[in-house]
Amino acid sequence: MNPQQTRAIVTISLLAAFADGRKDSAEREHVRRVAESLGDAADLDFMRLYQDVLLGRADLGAAAAALDTLELRQLAFEMAVGVVEADGRHDPAETAFLQKLEAALKLDHDQAETTVHRAEEVAEAPVAGGLPAEVAPAAVVAAASAAPLPDRAELDRMILNAAILNGALELLPQSMASMAIIPLQLRLVYRIGKSYGYELDRGHITDFLAAAGVGMTGQYVEQIGRKLVGGLLGKVFGGLGRGVGGTATGAAFSFATTWAIGKVAISYYGGGRKLDTAALKAEFTEWFGQAKGLQQQYAGQIAERARTVDLAQITSSLRG
Structure with a gap:
């Protein structure tokens, strides 16, 4: 372009x-x-x-x-x-x-x-729906319905896998790939909240994210901007919806955002929902900064996930 x-x-x-x-x-x-x-x-x-x-x-x-x-x-x-x-x-x-x-x-x-x-x-997918199998370890699913306290290591693994998947989706040129990222983040928060005994709805989760400084519309606008900066949307001339983009700009952003959302959710729901807005924003900023450094460590896994991800299966599962 x-x-x-x-x-x-x-x-x-x-x-x-x-x-x-x-x-x-x-x-x-x-x-x-x-x-x-x-x-x-x-x-x-x-x-x-x-x-x-x-x-x-x-x-x-x-x-x-x-x-x-x-x-x-x-x-x-x-x-x-x-x-x-x-x-x-x-x-x-x-x-x-x-x-x-x-x-x-x-x-x-x-x-x-x-x-x-x-x-x-x-966009209107139920937040209580399941996550792709690679994102939801069996131990976390069991904890969400039975155990009084979840296995923190399993929660951390779920967050990492979710961040890798969303980073991979950001590498794809299809618009539907970007649209799937936010619903998957909402479901991640739902799973974490449920694992600590909280039954959350969409309104509560979006309020939680807004308090942490993560706006849904703003995040999607940023995804578009970063794809444009990275040149990924230029792939349109090679055919809409085919191939993997050659930029990690958007992937790093979505990886870091998803990672930080998951970490803040653990702090908030694991701590009894006692953090105020200022504390939530401060925690998100700190985790987001850490995640930007970690992204390079997982760049290979993100790229490999982008090559193998079944977008149709993910969007189908979101639609129910």
């Missing part, structure tokens, strides 16, 4: 992030931090694009017009759908935005509807 096309996809993704017109302050803050962290990487000028969207200077029609191939237009629509569905909610304002985007991109209506439906199924 040329710089103009890249900026167009980022602009559309940011417009999708604020399409409901009422994103809470924590979510806006997360997206702002994303814009700051990516800055001028890969000539995106992410912060300026973010400001243009907030100030109403960004034009959806102009962004759509910059995407001159069907593949790029489909990709932009998939990215926008992922942003809208990241928090598991899809309100009328967001529905109207996607309809407007579909028209601007001149997409086939039935195909666009299929994209939205598949994304909804993954």
Whole structure:
């Protein structure tokens, strides 16, 4: 993609992030931090694009017009759908935005509807569902229903495997791979909470993550930004949904985020849910920093998992 096309996809993704017109302050803050962290990487000028969207200077029609191939237009629509569905909610304002985007991109209506439906199924997956076999050791599953205290070593192994899987999913060019990461993180927290005797629902888990500084919409926007920085979305010209991307940028981010989420969940639920918001954010920041260092150690396993992961099986299990 040329710089103009890249900026167009980022602009559309940011417009999708604020399409409901009422994103809470924590979510806006997360997206702002994303814009700051990516800055001028890969000539995106992410912060300026973010400001243009907030100030109403960004034009959806102009962004759509910059995407001159069907593949790029489909990709932009998939990215926008992922942003809208990241928090598991899809309100009328967001529905109207996607309809407007579909028209601007001149997409086939039935195909666009299929994209939205598949994304909804993954985004709204029950948090109480199972994790892929590689992520949920039998001892942890048993602890969740029987033992008063889980085996900490098994929980740590579950977190590591979840981080490796999500890092691997981030290496895949399919948009559905990125969409699966957040539901898998929600299920990881559910499993950890349950292992300590807490029966959690989606609302509680998303509140817990928001308190730790992890916004669902912001995280997905960051995934898109880092893929663009790493050049992975350029794989679109080799065919959507085929092959493994040649960048570890997004993989390191998703590995570290998942690792930190799991570690903070152990501290929070294992400690009787006594940490306040400031403590949760401090712990997440500390674990995230450690995980960024660990990612290099597991880079080979992440790459191998990306080559062997069955994305269809994972999304099917999420959809139930």
